[in-house]
Amino acid sequence: MIKELFQKGWTKTAIVGATGFDRKTVSKYLKDNQLPKRKGSKQKKESKLDPYKPYILGQIKEGTTNCV
Numbered sequence: 001m002i003k004e005l006f007q008k009g010w011t012k013t014a015i016v017g018a019t020g021f022d023r024k025t026v027s028k029y030l031k032d033n034q035l036p037k038r039k040g041s042k043q044k045k046e047s048k049l050d051p052y053k054p055y056i057l058g059q060i061k062e063g064t065t066n067c068v
Helices: 002-007 012-019 023-032 050-062
Strands: none
Touching: 002 012, 002 023, 012 023
């Protein structure tokens, strides 16, 4: 789509506005003829509270809602 718009005479700025890609990404695509690969999503870090979640949820179910 980016290549087609550029061939129709669209400027890079207009393509950026229409597609939502960054100007550098559009330039890279027009130069390399392919979109840069997206980085995979990072794995979610383990929370420090994970070992205590069962206990905390149990306390909430029992009705304890204070932090004392």
